[in-house]
Amino acid sequence: EVVQARIHSFVQGLSKLGQAGFDVFHAHDGIGANALLMLRCQGLVGAYVRTVHHVDASFGDPVVDAWEAQSIRQADRLICVSESWVPKLRERFQREAQVIHNGVDVYRFSPVPQATDADLARRLGLGTGPVYLMVGGIEARKNTVGALQAFVQLRARVPQAQLLIAGGASLLDHGPYRQRFEQVLAQAGLQAGPGQPVVLSGVLADADMPALYRLATALLFPSLLEGFGLAVVEAMASGVPVIVSRQEPFTDFLGPDDALWV
Secondary structure (H helix, E strand, C coil): CHHHHHHHHHHHHHHCCCCCCCCCEEECCHHHHHHHHHHHHCCCCCCEEEEECCCCCCCCCHHHHHHHHHHHHCCCEEEECCCCHHHHHHHHHCCCCEECCCCCCCCCCCCCCCCHHHHHHHHHCCCCCCEEEEECCCCCCCCHHHHHHHHHHHHHHCCCCEEEEECCCCCCCCHHHHHHHHHHHHHCCCCECCCCCEEEEECCCHHHHHHHHHCCCEEEECCCCCCCCHHHHHHHHCCCCEEECCCCCHHHHCCCCCCEEC
16 A cells, blocks of 8 residues: 555656656656556656666565566666676566666765764764674665674674664565564673664665765675665775675675675
8 A cells, every 4th residue: 555655646746747858767666667657558658767676576465566577577678787687687577677787976975084974973872993884774685683693793702893774764564574683682682772782773864874884894785685785885985895795796796805705
């Protein structure tokens, strides 16, 4: 129902632009793409391009799964952000996609300190010890529990270390996985909150992201499923070492010496 309501909202808003002379519309998820498909059927949109970052095995709802599939199959053109997803889209949806890699603005994401960095550190309660950053919230595909288990081992040797997890907005229900995360946290006797060993910032303002990377000692990105992993190159542009899974798509664009592989 939430997805359907958002598709409807897109249709209502975009229908006002349909006669404004635009030739191509672009969506980067199934919600926007389904809205464009509906508008194309109504003759209000001439064509639409869909970028597919990654595709989950299932969203846990057959209707949402069907919407996702049709938004990919019915797109006039497909884009994906890493080479490893081209054969996956071909096999699953019988569609060809063009690869356009993600990139970052190296003037925005920079290792040069800014005055706002210290303010963000105070707001989050970051100390002087090493700070290990995760971006994307607590999700199974992000392997957050695995990262927490590794952090517990690290804390035994480096008691001042902090794990900072940013983000987490999602339409999907990650409640059961978050319960596993909280169980591991409780078993280790660690607290979560500002100034605590584990800091859960939630969704931060986009303007805070460059400072967030600069405050990190390293980015932890041991994901099990990604389309590209934009946070990896944002961190690298910020001068921050990255720790990533030794699998696609990271092996598509990172060399052997570009990251610490796990």
